[in-house]
């Protein structure tokens with residue numbers, strides 16, 4: 787076999803590997819669910835990690851509303867930032883690959899919307915804007931919960 791042929795075979799093999807990674811990254815580890823949602827299959831620890839993140843999102847949303855009602859913008863900013871992109875750093879790559887692309891996009895968009903609440907509150911100091919923006923961000927909570935669920939699996 788000449789060298790040129792070997793290089794093409796290598797290129798083809800690499801292409802297939804990259805395509806497989808890309809596919810995995812896009813579809814994630816999902817199965818159809820009998821409640822018409824998609825089941826994201828996770829280990830017990832991964833599911834617990836994400837559910838804890840969810841409860842923190844709920845708590846932070848309540849804290850933002852309470853602070854906005856008292857025009858306490860420093861607290862609004864603190865909790866909005868805690869729900870923003872900065873909180874994403876702790877998510878391990880293995881878990882990230884199991885989440886389908888549509889869910890990742892919704893998750894990132896939600897985090898960005900919280901960062902925007904923090905930035906806007908800092909500038910405008912307007913509680914009506916905080917409430918309006920939080921209500922828009924929470925449409926993402928509704929959209930994602932309507933589409934996906936987390937199901938525990940052994941691997």
Ligand code: HEC
Pocket residue numbers: 837838840841843844847889890892893896923924926927928930931934935936937
């Ligand atoms: C990108 C998708 C996504 C977004 C965005 C999202 N969630 Fe979730 N959340 C889920 C999934 C999936 C579950 C598990 C639901 C199930 O298995 O039935 C969940 C579960 C929860 C739970 C239950 C936690 C537990 O301990 O059982 C809470 C509370 C929650 N989410 C709050 C929120 C709030 C508040 C927001 C918006 C600020 C939000 N979520 C945004 C996907 C999302």
